[in-house]
Amino acid sequence: MARPGGTAPLAQGAARGVVAAMAMSGLRTLSGALGVVRETPPEAIVRERGPSLLRAVPERGERGVIELMHWAYGAVGGAAYSALPRRLRRRWSTGPLYGVLLWGLFEAVMAPLLGLRRTRQPRPAERVALLVDHVLYGWIVGAGSPLRDQRR
Structure with a gap:
């Protein structure tokens, strides 16, 4: 059994982050099929700033590598969420707010630093879709926390 404060909460948070990123991918597939989202942030990063990351990857594998990168980022975000103070994680709204904050x-910070053009173009429907999938991410990362079970 893992000790409180050990690596188990971080690993559980990372696992929830991966699952949440996978759910986001499903929602983005739908919004892309509906024509709302033309290009996801991970795709924009790779296309505009990281082609060298995919140089060794066959073209047919590029989408898979981009997806794995997104899941890894989701894992880091989930682990970071699990490190938040308990009093915050006990609130049902913290997860969705965390997703919106990310x-x-x-x-506001990463896209301009990377010089991504996508943030300079007005796309209200796309922004709403991305907002919704980040709320979903945060909801999943914050859901099922053992802390909530202890409150009952």
Whole structure:
């Protein structure tokens, strides 16, 4: 049995982060098929700033590598969420707010630092779709926390 404060909560958070990133991918597939999202943030990063990351990857495997990168980022975000103070994680709203915060940080800080053109174009429907999938991410990362079970 893992000790409180050990690596188990981080691993559980990372696992929830991977599952949440997978759920986001499903939602983005739907919004892409509906024509709402033309290009996801991970695709934009690789296309505009990271082609060298995929140089050794056969073209048919590029989408898979981009997806794995997204899941890894989701894992890091989930692990970071699990490190938040307990009093925050006990609130049902913390997970969705965390997801929105991650998206906001990407849009306000990371995308401009990376020089991504996508953030300079007005796309209200696409932004709403990305907001919704980050709420989904946060909801999944924050759901099922053992802390919630202890409150009952």
